Amino acid sequence: MGRSPCCEKEHTNKGAWTKEEDERLINHIKLHGEGCWRSLPKAAGLFRCGKSCRLRWINYLRPDLKRGNFSQEEDELIINLHGLLGNKWSLIAGRLAGRTDNEIKNYWNTHIKRKLISRGIDPQTHRHLNNQNPNIVAMQLQTLDHGFKEEEHNYSNCSTTATATATAVTVTQDFSHPPQINLELSIRPPHHLM
DNA sequence: AAACTCCCCAACCGCTTTCAT
DNA sequence: TATGAAAGCGGTTGGGGAGTT
Numbered sequence: 703m704g705r706s707p708c709c710e711k712e713h714t715n716k717g718a719w720t721k722e723e724d725e726r727l728i729n730h731i732k733l734h735g736e737g738c739w740r741s742l743p744k745a746a747g748l749f750r751c752g753k754s755c756r757l758r759w760i761n762y763l764r765p766d767l768k769r770g771n772f773s774q775e776e777d778e779l780i781i782n783l784h785g786l787l788g789n790k791w792s793l794i795a796g797r798l799a800g801r802t803d804n805e806i807k808n809y810w811n812t813h814i815k816r817k818l819i820s821r822g823i824d825p826q827t828h829r830h831l832n833n834q835n836p837n838i839v840a841m842q843l844q845t846l847d848h849g850f851k852e853e854e855h856n857y858s859n860c861s862t863t864a865t866a867t868a869t870a871v872t873v874t875q876d877f878s879h880p881p882q883i884n885l886e887l888s889i890r891p892p893h894h895l896m
Numbered sequence: 897a898a899a900c901t902c903c904c905c906a907a908c909c910g911c912t913t914t915c916a917t
Numbered sequence: 918t919a920t921g922a923a924a925g926c927g928g929t930t931g932g933g934g935a936g937t938t
Contacts, residue, residue: 717932718932738923739923739924740922740923740924752923752924753923753924753925756924756925789927789928790926790927791926791927792925792926792927803925803926803927804927807927807928811928
């Protein structure tokens, strides 16, 4: 029944990766590709569980990672996507080339949350803190320049597609701040979930 | 210079989904 | 179809560096 166990937990290292472990993992993946994480540690001569190897590769060692500071454009894109998708970090990461779900999650928790609160926006609901309305899915945008000019957008990865339809757009301005765009959205789940 | 606090982020934990048997 | 392990994901933690007292 089922598959065989993934690794012997009593013989696995934990904690920070050493340079030598990184090199072993990189060399192995260069030669054999990502393939099966279960068998990778043994094949690469690593005393780590497959799960740990996968995480290390995806979040730190992959050659296509961008790393470094997030740009203003990336900030706004993350905020907009979070307004649509919530804490679906892997879906959000899929829209930002060279960024990982872990990196975006950390960045959200350490920077963007504070940024939104300073703008008077609830980071979880994306609603104004002084204007809560539980019946509306609303997204606050700083400018009109982030691609929401059409009525309908699809957000998808390899296995799911959700559709967001704009039902109302309002603009408010108090002249001491940039214009505030509020976009109300109706989210339709993927067909196979309906 | 030492002690303390705060912040960042890599890595772990535990849950859910996917898939092999 | 049922079962259970692997893979994937989001939440959380803890080590270490930076800043402050």
